[in-house]
Amino acid sequence: MHPDTRQLDPLFDQHIDRTRSNSIKWQKYQGQDILPMWVADSDFKVPQAITDALHQHIDHGIFGYGSAPQALTELIVERMQRLYQWDIEPEWIVYLPGLVCGINLAVRSVCQPEHGVACPSPIYPPFKSSAKLAKRLLSKLPVTLKEQRWLMALDDSALLPDTRLLLFCNPLNPGGTVYRRSELEAVAEFAKQQELIVCSDEIHCDLLLAPGCQHIPFASLNDDAAQRSITLLAPSKTFNIAGLGASMAIIPNPTLRREFVRTKAGVVPDVNVLAYTAAQAAYEHGQPWLEKQLDYLRRNKATVEQAINNMPYLTLAPIEGTYLAWIDATALPVSSPFKFFEQAGVGLSPGADFGNPGFVRLNFGCRHQTLLEALKRMEQAVTTLQAHQMVKE
Incomplete structure (x- = not known):
């Protein structure tokens, strides 16, 4: 070497x-x-902008209950439009203290005990554990190497009866695949035919390393995809602030969003005030x-x-x-x-x-x-x- x-x-x-x-x-x-x-x-x-913002907050000296800064919400709305031509509404955003809890909330809010969850395999371990912890049946869609790219098989025969949720990951972890538009459209059509809600983990969307790759949010494909989507995002991998815990779910469908928020209530804590500070500085100056x-x-x-x-x-x-x-x-x-x-x-x-x-x-x-x-x-x-x-x- x-x-x-x-x-x-x-x-x-x-x-x-x-x-x-x-x-x-x-x-x-x-x-x-x-x-x-x-x-x-x-x-x-x-x-440095994140460190400076945190210092400023710490110097204030009070760390009581906080709420999501309006400026952060505006930054996210602007970022989605500027980077992905995805027009979202502020009320679609549900803030979370971590992305993994978003996966678990998606499973529990979409699927009743008799319903099943599908996910790629191999995949990031919390995808599988979220179904196990919620005592939901899990279908595994094989991820195979096609022309030197890892892609999930869209095989309806691999789905157990009453599967309601597809946990999707783009960019793929592990494997690093950045899905092309045609591939995402095939996933969307599969979800439509099988009547699946799609929870799309897009936490690595800022970390594109191959020439010509572009991140396309699943929910931005068309209105049907949007209405059956829960998109999970965070600045944590991008700016190395995972330990602060600032993540978000973007849920256009009001029924899905209400059930997601209801499932979250009293169980998942609010985002802490320093995490909001770091996230805002990251998106504004990073x-x-x-x-x-x-x-x-x-x-x-x-x-x-x-x-x-x-x-x-x-x-x-x-x-x-x-x-x-x-x-x-x-x-x-x-x-x-x-x-x-x-x-x-x-x-x-x-x-x-x-x-x-x-x-x-x-x-x-x-x-x-x-x-x-x-x-x-x-x-x-x-x-x-x-x-x-x-x-x-």
Whole structure:
């Protein structure tokens, strides 16, 4: 593997010690020589505008109950129109203290106990657990590789009777696929034919890394798609503020929205005041920082794709969006690729959590130097294993 010698942006290349910051990402392997490349938060310091806004709020010195700032709502409405030509109304927005609770609320508000939920597989683990926690039946729509892109099969025979909700993910986690308009239209037609509500997780929509990719909100396709949609969004992955908990559901259909809000009442807490402050600063002032982050992530993406595809046993399809690499390790002659790489000093996300134990997921939202060290350890591990296999043969 030959490192890229181009100058790195110091804004994202600085070393920040997270081992004493109560970070679940870094605490997992505290005291061990294992690089944490698993959970989807990045190691980048947030835009200065977010820090400044939080300082200003903290200096005020009072942290009582708060409400959603009108300015934040206006920023979201403007952002949806400017970026996606999606005209939304302020009352469609339901603020949430996290996106995962939005998935769970969608399941419980759309589906009665006798109804079922469908989702892609492999998929982000809370999709599956949301059905299990609510005691709803789950149908899995296989995600397969088609022309080097991971796509969900639209197979009605895979749906259990009385399935009412499709949990959808775009960009896809894992896999990184950014759905094209024609592909989204096929999903919308499938949902219409099967009379499904679609809860679309679009949290990674700002993190598009492949040339020519464009995010298209599912609900923006047409009025039918809008009326059967719950769209989940957040600035958390984009600006690395997941720990603050500022997310939103955009629900055009008033009946769906009322039931979603009713299910939320008394169970899911309001967004805390600092999260609102951070979200508003992110959307108002964060774009220049985001453009620089995307440049840095694209470089990391290229490094990961080249390195992994040059290693024995491993393959990686091109990543279109997210900072997450879905690595095919099914050819690796070990019982657990996750444990194999963990023993080599790289802590990845186990593919079993997503639905395929032969894969691992690598988070490349980190310093380039950290990424190079992780890839070096992985390369040494698989090369050594290959040499031992050849000796055996």
